[in-house]
Amino acid sequence: MHMTGRKGRRRGAARIAAGAVAVLLATGCSASVSATGSVSKEEVAKRASAALGEKVGRVPDSVTCEDDLKAEKGATVRCELAVDGEKQGLTATTASVGGGKAEIDFKVDDGPGAGTSAAPEPTGPPNAGAGAPAVDKAEVARQGKAALAARTGRQPDALACQEDLPARVGATVRCQLAADGEQYGVTVTAKSVDGDDVRMDFAVDDSPGG
Template sequence: MKATRAISGAVAAMALLLMPACSVSVNAGGSMDKAKVEQKLSEVFEEKTGSRPDEIECPDDLKGEVDATMKCTMTKDGNDYDASLKVTKVDGSDINFDYNIVPRDDGGDAASSTTLAENILETEVADVLEKQVGQRPDDVDCPGDLPAKVGETMRCTLTAGADRLGLTVTVTEVVGTSVNFDVDVDES
């Protein structure tokens, strides 16, 4: 099984996964007003991390034109994040856009992260398995953060009902802040 997921560094008591190629669809008319964009970003941030950001600032409305882009900033518990948006489809008054959210370093640039946080790794592996077999495992347990280096592997445990199986996550490619990995479940 192949998966593309993003990497995240240790971010002061909160590991936030870069959210690559994630999409949102909103009925907004010719453009999506700034407040609605900020609301949607707050919702997806909460969905991925369990809490809303303390502050979000977008520069303007998001144009309802394919390939229109915008960059917003977010803050949570004193940590700063960049949110990049790109409109992928406009159908009447519906606007679809992809977003990426990455932590910023002290210099104000996106951090060059080096690990996939344990809790995010476990969730992403469960998501991949659910898509592949049509049923979500009861639990995925990994022993720590996965280094984002090609060839790195990690053994994790999958629990589904009374069954416990081992699985191996292998990093196959790292491009910028995205990491591709394979998930191989043991036969028995």
């Protein structure tokens, strides 16, 4: 999840885009599709576009998804839709699988912004303590909760990390996520380091117990 500044637009275009995106904010819908192991990213995008069009009365200008969606309950993939030049993140989730079909839920992010990153990547300040620079484990957990909430549309019950994250590209730490009474492992990876800016990737385990 990258937060970027938004450029100014002509007043008329801004009204159109704002109105269209406002309709899509917090929109949820679903679609049923034939699936044998996974649903191709092109099919997911196609179904998302059709479902959103039926839900809000307008088909997005475009929908693109990063990866194929596994035909396994709870599997997710991140997509991005565009409406009048405004980009919006979207999460496609396999809600159920049966009879050779997968029921897919589509949830548009609560706020506009690019949303194609499969794992959110907020920035965090390195720890000013002695030794090699690192992001404090409490800060990693705080930003991880915020990123996962933005990605899924709901706040995790808790997120705790075992140690600080070294401010070094490729460094990882393990964290523990609590949601709906289940415990999931989370791998946090330092994707890039630019001075005091450490960009992180949060990958939640596919099944609880990690």
